[in-house]
Structures are given as structure tokens and as C-alpha cells.
Amino acid sequence: MYVELGSAEQKREWLPRFARGEITPAFALTEPGAGSDAGGLTTSATRQENGDWLIKGQKILISNAGTDISNGLIVMAVTSSREAKRKEISCFIVRRDTPGYTLGQSFEKMAWHGMDNRELVFDDVLVPDSARLGPIGRGLSQALATLTMARVGFAILGVALTRACLEESLSYAKTRKQFGRPIADFQLIQAKLADMATGLESARGLAHKAIWTLEQKMDANMIASMAKLAGSRVASRSAKDALQIHGGLGFSTEARVNRLFREAQVLEIGDGTTEIQQLIIARALGCLSSTNLHAKDTMHAG
Ligand SMILES: Cc1cc2nc3c(=O)[nH]c(=O)nc-3n(C[C@H](O)[C@H](O)[C@H](O)COP(=O)(O)OP(=O)(O)OC[C@H]3O[C@@H](n4cnc5c(N)ncnc54)[C@H](O)[C@@H]3O)c2cc1C
Known part of the structure; x- marks a missing residue:
């Protein structure tokens, strides 16, 4: 600012x-x-x-x-x-x-x-x-406009956290054995890892597009909210799955996935909550009626 x-x-x-x-x-x-x-x-x-x-x-x-x-x-x-x-x-x-x-x-x-x-x-x-x-x-409108960048920052945090969850989970799943086999052999574990990897790539793609839009000095309002929404949600879900893959060990506050799980929670709150990002995107899609202009002007993005 x-x-x-x-x-x-x-x-x-x-x-x-x-x-x-x-x-x-x-x-x-x-x-x-x-x-x-x-x-x-x-x-x-x-x-x-x-x-x-x-x-x-x-x-x-x-x-x-x-x-x-x-x-x-x-x-x-x-x-x-x-x-x-x-x-x-x-x-x-x-x-x-x-x-x-x-x-x-x-x-x-x-x-x-x-x-x-x-x-x-x-x-x-x-x-x-x-x-x-x-x-x-002009304070609020200017503050909210400059906070578009902060939302992209949160999107990148979500991508990084998801990547850490995937790396931890993959390495644990390949070494932890149950029923005589690595748990990575079980399809229900594989589904979690596949979802994490897919979520990571899609959130990363959106974050890159949001960064590119900012660099081109184009209106990044909607894409920044999309990137923040996707990055923070995939991080939350991946952190929960990573903890689950680690079983009882994941419940220990000493486990890295436990810390990732706790760190992930704030991504859906800070710099405008998940729900507010959804409202910003819906507004950009033209969903806001003229009777709700107050919300248009004052929705928190920071
Ligand atoms: C770690 C951390 C750091 C922070 N740093 C700063 C900072 O440096 N500066 C600063 O100014 N603030 C900061 N904040 C505050 C943060 O921006 C707010 O917590 C956030 O904007 C949400 O506001 P709230 O907590 O009052 O929740 P509320 O606005 O009370 O929301 C409660 C719930 O209702 C939902 N909700 C609210 N309105 C709607 C709606 N219209 N439709 C649907 N759902 C809705 C929300 O999404 C949320 O789920 C920080 C918060 C945290 C946790």
C-alpha cells in the first residue's frame, strides 16, 4: 500500500x-x-x-x-x-x-x-x-484493490503446503507396511494421493495464471479469488488426508503432517474467507443485484 x-x-x-x-x-x-x-x-x-x-x-x-x-x-x-x-x-x-x-x-x-x-x-x-x-x-476501495496481491500470496502458500503434504504422504505410504504390504499398495490410499497430486497441479496452474495477470497489469480480481479459493481448499483437504494416511502418528503434534494440518486452517480464513472468495467470484460473474451494492463495496479481501 x-x-x-x-x-x-x-x-x-x-x-x-x-x-x-x-x-x-x-x-x-x-x-x-x-x-x-x-x-x-x-x-x-x-x-x-x-x-x-x-x-x-x-x-x-x-x-x-x-x-x-x-x-x-x-x-x-x-x-x-x-x-x-x-x-x-x-x-x-x-x-x-x-x-x-x-x-x-x-x-x-x-x-x-x-x-x-x-x-x-x-x-x-x-x-x-x-x-x-x-x-x-478512498481508503477502503484502495486497500481492498491492493489486497488482490495478498490473495495470490495465499494461493501460493496453499500450493506449497499441498506439495509438502503430498511429499510426506507419498514417502510414508511407500514405507509403512500393513497386511504385509506398503499401504501405498491399497487403492483407498492411492485415491487420496491421486487427489492430492491433481489438486496440487490445478491450484498451481491457477496461481500461475493469477501471477501472470498481475504482471500484465490486467484486472486480477476474479482470478486472484479463484486462485486463493482453490489453493486454500486443496491445502485443507490434502492436510486432512495426509494426517489420515499417517494414522495414529499423524495425530501426534510432533508429526510434520500434524503441523501442516494446523497451518492449513488459516488459509481459508485470512485475506478474506473461502465464502467471501466465492462471493467475489459470483459478483464478477454478474450475480450481484443492484439492491446489494453495500456488499459489493465492502467485502473483505484482506
Ligand atoms: C492469523 C490471522 C491473521 C490476520 N491478520 C490480519 C491483519 O493483519 N489485518 C487485518 O485487518 N485482519 C487480519 N486478520 C483478520 C481476518 O482478515 C478475518 O479473520 C477475516 O477477514 C474474517 O473475518 P472474521 O474473523 O470477523 O469472520 P466473520 O466475518 O465474522 O465470518 C464468520 C463466518 O461467516 C462467514 N461469512 C461472513 N459473511 C458472509 C457472507 N456474506 N456470506 C457467507 N458467509 C459469510 C465467513 O466466511 C466465516 O465463515 C487475520 C486473521 C487471522 C486468523
């Missing part, structure tokens, strides 16, 4: 430090009452007489805002008045040390332990207008 929306000054200030790995940004859209319906957010930014903005609200589940090197948080906030007919959402950069910005408890998760996820509280956080990222009122 810094690259797409940042002013020359914002890029000069933040991008070199991100690129050197000195600091890491985070992206705060989700709130306790606004997940898939990202437009339902209530965190507000109110313009002050001198042009500054006063941010008030709460975010949850935000990745990597609370590490030792986190800084340059991007916050989505409502900038229209309560009486306004149309809700305006804008993006702001909040520095780690800004008074009133506090970090809540880190969430205990079933997987993705390398990532910090927590609640963020904004209690009258004052930022200058130069901290606004992009035009007033």
Missing part, C-alpha cells in the same frame, strides 16, 4: 527501512464487529481545526503490529461524519510511539506461531494530515 498510495515523502521515509528489514509494517482493517464486512468498521478519524486527525477505536487479529521492529502501521478509519449519507473510509499511518496507541494481548493461536497477532487500541490518537495514505474517502 505504501508503494501504491504513498506520497513521495512517505515513500522516502518508510520504504528504505522496510526494504532493509529494520522495521515491519502492519495492516489494520479488522475490528471486533467488522471482519468479512470490512465496510462495517467503526474506528473513526475526526478532522481537527488545524488539519490533524484524531483516531479512536479498536482493531483485532492484526498481524505483526506488536513485534520489536513493528512500525508504520496502516489503519483504516471512518472519516465521514455520523450524519453523512455515504460512509467515507480513509487510511492513516500510525507510528509505534504515538500517544494513545496501545497494543493489547497477543492471541494464542493453533498455528502460525511465528506471526504476532493482537488487538490494537486507539484512544484519541492524534496524527498529522501528512500521515494520511492516499485520498480522503
Whole structure:
């Protein structure tokens, strides 16, 4: 978002430090009452007489805002008045040390332990207008548009995870013997492996097409959702089958397939759930009636 929306000054200030790995940004859209319906957010930014903005609200589940090197948080906030007919959402950069910005408890998760996820509280956080990222009122649409890339990233994660499931399962099935034969000889095991290999190739093909579409600077909205939907679903199913192929050993938290099973679950949730990807694809197919324009504008893609 810094690259797409940042002013020359914002890029000069933040991008070199991100690129050197000195600091890491985070992206705060989700709130306790606004997940898939990202437009339902209530965190507000109110313009002050001198042009500054006063941010008030709460975010949850935000990745990597609370590490030792986190800084340059991007916050989505409502900038229209309560009486306004149309809700305006804008993006702001909040520095780690800004008074009133506090970090809540880190969430205990079933997987993705390398990532910090927590609640963020904004209690009258004052930022200058130069901290606004992009035009007033265009924050949500711009954020959702740039998140197309993140969906392709999730698609690739799904492909990688499925490949790991296939490799682990194939090697185990060829060596584990029951009834005097490797379990890979049994057709019910073979069916699982064949489904995994087929799912892997189809998800990889879709991910490649989505990457190509992005590289051509064409509209990648639908193909990115298709790639994310396919990649995350095939990863979930393959991880479950991989665990099953490993029998009782797969149930042990020490087994690699057990970790893959846990890691796979978030792929169908983060960056827009499976159901939201289906809705985005259906919308691109022309299924959305004009009476449901709210959903068209605010479906979470991040
Ligand atoms: C590990 C992790 C990291 C995250 N990192 C970030 C981050 O950095 N920044 C950030 O802003 N957010 C982040 N999130 C939040 C994530 O984007 C949301 O969890 C996700 O968008 C879903 O929102 P929700 O959890 O509120 O679920 P809800 O929106 O409450 O959905 C609950 C269920 O209802 C379904 N549902 C909702 N609406 C519809 C509908 N219209 N039709 C059919 N089904 C529907 C959903 O698909 C889901 O199955 C993260 C989440 C996780 C788990």
C-alpha cells in the first residue's frame, strides 16, 4: 500500500527501512464487529481545526503490529461524519510511539506461531494530515484493490503446503507396511494421493495464471479469488488426508503432517474467507443485484 498510495515523502521515509528489514509494517482493517464486512468498521478519524486527525477505536487479529521492529502501521478509519449519507473510509499511518496507541494481548493461536497477532487500541490518537495514505474517502476501495496481491500470496502458500503434504504422504505410504504390504499398495490410499497430486497441479496452474495477470497489469480480481479459493481448499483437504494416511502418528503434534494440518486452517480464513472468495467470484460473474451494492463495496479481501 505504501508503494501504491504513498506520497513521495512517505515513500522516502518508510520504504528504505522496510526494504532493509529494520522495521515491519502492519495492516489494520479488522475490528471486533467488522471482519468479512470490512465496510462495517467503526474506528473513526475526526478532522481537527488545524488539519490533524484524531483516531479512536479498536482493531483485532492484526498481524505483526506488536513485534520489536513493528512500525508504520496502516489503519483504516471512518472519516465521514455520523450524519453523512455515504460512509467515507480513509487510511492513516500510525507510528509505534504515538500517544494513545496501545497494543493489547497477543492471541494464542493453533498455528502460525511465528506471526504476532493482537488487538490494537486507539484512544484519541492524534496524527498529522501528512500521515494520511492516499485520498480522503478512498481508503477502503484502495486497500481492498491492493489486497488482490495478498490473495495470490495465499494461493501460493496453499500450493506449497499441498506439495509438502503430498511429499510426506507419498514417502510414508511407500514405507509403512500393513497386511504385509506398503499401504501405498491399497487403492483407498492411492485415491487420496491421486487427489492430492491433481489438486496440487490445478491450484498451481491457477496461481500461475493469477501471477501472470498481475504482471500484465490486467484486472486480477476474479482470478486472484479463484486462485486463493482453490489453493486454500486443496491445502485443507490434502492436510486432512495426509494426517489420515499417517494414522495414529499423524495425530501426534510432533508429526510434520500434524503441523501442516494446523497451518492449513488459516488459509481459508485470512485475506478474506473461502465464502467471501466465492462471493467475489459470483459478483464478477454478474450475480450481484443492484439492491446489494453495500456488499459489493465492502467485502473483505484482506
Ligand atoms: C492469523 C490471522 C491473521 C490476520 N491478520 C490480519 C491483519 O493483519 N489485518 C487485518 O485487518 N485482519 C487480519 N486478520 C483478520 C481476518 O482478515 C478475518 O479473520 C477475516 O477477514 C474474517 O473475518 P472474521 O474473523 O470477523 O469472520 P466473520 O466475518 O465474522 O465470518 C464468520 C463466518 O461467516 C462467514 N461469512 C461472513 N459473511 C458472509 C457472507 N456474506 N456470506 C457467507 N458467509 C459469510 C465467513 O466466511 C466465516 O465463515 C487475520 C486473521 C487471522 C486468523
